[in-house]
Amino acid sequence: MYQFPEYPPIKSKPDMWALQNFLLKKAEELIGAKDQTKTIFQPTFEGDRPCIMNSVQGDGAWASLSSNASNYWPTALYELAHETIHLLDPTIGFTNYLEEGIAVAFSLELSRSQTNHPMPVPTDKFYGRALELVNKLPENPFVSAREIRKKCQKLSLAKPQDLKELFPEIDEETAHALCSECNFT
Template identity: 25%
Template structure:
């Protein structure tokens, strides 16, 4: 089970909590420090899609992942890594741009591939498209998120103009698409366990 720590020679086995610490450190290293005015409460499970939520609207954040991944550490980490990116610059609202959702999807894929050697198929075309936009930007500069967050610390508030000024060689349509509000299509396929 992904919630129970077991004693090993130099400490304890990986749990979702310690994996969250690892992925948050990696996300901050790659994309800049998180907004520490929000307090991370922890991880909980729910029947619906994974998300972060702001209980009490008082600066607290809880990460919710799905019950079907309780006994599947790589898939639990995929969901957790995605939500981890939303911890970097939370707004207290559910509206984000394609840049933030694409970065969350990009990071989740990267984390699970590097840590578990596992490929996870995209659950929705909109997430895949946003991830590909981010990959296009990061191909120009792997530090692009840090560079842009020096101008606008909140990822979901980064504008097309800010992207274009920092990266004039990026296709303007890509910059505009990154800055646009993210819209997940209805339906899609459920996030299946990867093979």
């Protein structure tokens, strides 16, 4: 169980930075190292929908979390865990269902294992679909993600033929769906 301070997340940048580093370590243990050419910056609380923000120089990114996360540690962990998967290999714009699904699975796993108030499976149709798709991978989603990153460097670069080479038993429709853009608009 992660030990949270008594005060809310927005009140301590050092504690949020410690949480970011904890989650980064867990993500790297499960699916491999982050892009070493990119820096992960301090998480912020800037909006209603969590996302990653890329630096103007393109040298790194950070997690922008919701106002709900700013006052409640279990939500901060849940949102930051999701965004940490994206921070391993920051992209500009939307990524694919594969990366979104791994991010959802990771956030749920860490919420369950590290808090007393685990978050429910998201009801958003995009996140739900992404999670459903990564659960069709033939192995544990994190084991599969590690293999995909070894082959493709980034989850966002995976092509259906890459998934078919790695996992011959995966059906063509699932491979294409996992590699398609998860566009929330």
